[in-house]
Amino acid sequence: MSTVKRRVVIIGGGTGGAMLANRLPKDEFEVTIIDKQPYNHFWPWLLYIAFRGSRRPIKREIRSVLKPWVNFIQSGVKAVNLQDRYVELDNGKRLEYDYVVIATGATVDYSRIPGLDKVTEMFGNYHSNEENAWRVWQTLNSMREGTLAIILAPGAYRCPPSPLEGTFLAEEFFRKRGLRDKVRIVFATFYPRPYPAEPMNELIEPLLKERGIEYITFYTLDRIDPEKRVAYSMEGEELKFDAAIVIPPHVGVDIKYVPEDVLDSDRFVQADKFTNRVKGFDDAFVIGDASALPVAKTGVTAHLQAGVVARILQGEDARNTGRTNCPFDVGYGLGTFVISDFNNPAIKYPINRVNHLFKVAFAATYWDMILYPELWDPIFEAYFEATEPAKLRHLYR
Incomplete structure (x- = not known):
């Protein structure tokens, strides 16, 4: 006697979405992943493109990292109707579901900081795409002297250690090239200490001092003048630079939700922190960077949340x-x-x-x-x- 498979639609084929899809038994679930582009990226490696010039591939086709029985649709998503239980694709087609999982990740919003788009064009960043990471590598290789500013813009961002990882790797880059005494490195953050969590900061702050890296705390980036090469903070400070690498603000992907109040002001999806259930819905979940949960936006977080949601869908009492x-x-x-x-x-x-x-x-x-x-x-x-x-x-x- 065959059982009716439950339909699970997963929006996003990144770390969390793909991991969840591959954990759901094929005899119990009909799983479909939707993603507007065909690749699964290993985003943490942007760091090593930017600061080491690594040419290691950072993407594979989503289809190649899914079990054969998982369906894949390459399409953007216009709307997620949680009340009527369907996902609307770019072409207007509607996919009905028994369960929906939002794993859309986060996207960069340059518009929140005037001048940030221009500065990114000039010097790159390592939180958006390969092209911008290669720009950082070009920026480092073109510097012989002056001030390199690495600035953490206010708001959400991927990977809590990454702003300081880039700072440390930049220092290593210039020291190994014999330019460390000619290049001043400044790290600016809106937090009250270089690393926000105090126990880790007790390790990191002395290391910054030991390597001669300057840092500015309580620096809330407000705007940047690319021509004058000055970054202005809300607190009134002016940071002059010859090159600036800014960790940009991240927001949720621009998809319409019904009801709209499942989103916070940054378009992240609100959910229960223990079960990842979307606020007000038993049949909808959000995992990874797309959520408004008070947890780090990292691949490990998505990995662990995917495991919890997979067990919940199979009837277990799992919790983050x-x-x-x-x-x-x-x-x-x-x-x-x-x-x-x-x-x-x-x-x-x-x-x-x-x-x-x-x-x-x-x-x-x-x-x-x-x-x-x-x-x-x-x-x-x-x-x-x-x-x-x-x-x-x-x-x-």
Whole structure:
């Protein structure tokens, strides 16, 4: 006797969407992924294009990282009607669902900072696309002297360590080329300390000082004058630069939702932080960067949330712990991890070479990890269990 499969529509074929699709049993679910473009990107590698000139491929076709039984539709989405349970594609076609999962990621909004679009054209960034990451690499290679400003614009952004990762790698770049005494590096952030979580900051701030990197806190970027090469803060400070790399504000993707009040003011989808259920709906979920949840916008977050939603859809009582596990490259082959959860603040996790190797290993397994969860899930579950914040808190104070 055959059972009727439940229809699951997943909007977005990035980390979270693809991982979720591959975890749903084919005999129970009819799974469809929709994405407006054909590629799954490994976005963290933009850092190494920008600061190391890496030519390693950072994208694969979405179809190639999905199980054969998962349907893939390449299309934009015009609307998600949560009340009438359908997704409207760009061509007007409607897909009805039993469950919908929003995994659309986040997008950059240059318009929030006057002058930011022009500055990005001039110097690039490493939070949007490959073209802009290569611009950063060109910027570094063209500098022989002057001030390089790396500025964290106010708002949401991908990967909490990334602004400082770029800062540390820029310092390493100029030192290895014998230009460190000629290039001043300034990191500016709207937070009250260089890294927002104090335990991690206790490791990072001394490292900035040791390497001669200047930093400005409580610096809320307001506007930039590309011609004068001055960045102005809301607090009234002027930061003069010869080159500026700005981590831009991120917002939710521009899709119409019914009802509209599931979105916050930045177009991120509001949800329950434990179950990822969209506010007010039992049959709709949001995972990864698309959510308004108080968790880091990282691939690890999407990975863990995909696992929770997969178990909920199969009838289990699964809940998020708020776990973060963000690799943090501090240059010179050294690294650490930002590890925390809902009940434990970030751990003061040691900086060493082994942690950097872990980051490189994660990158090497990325697409395998998406396609073969049955092989990789036990390995990652063992790793996450061994590095639970509650266990580490007593070791690293």
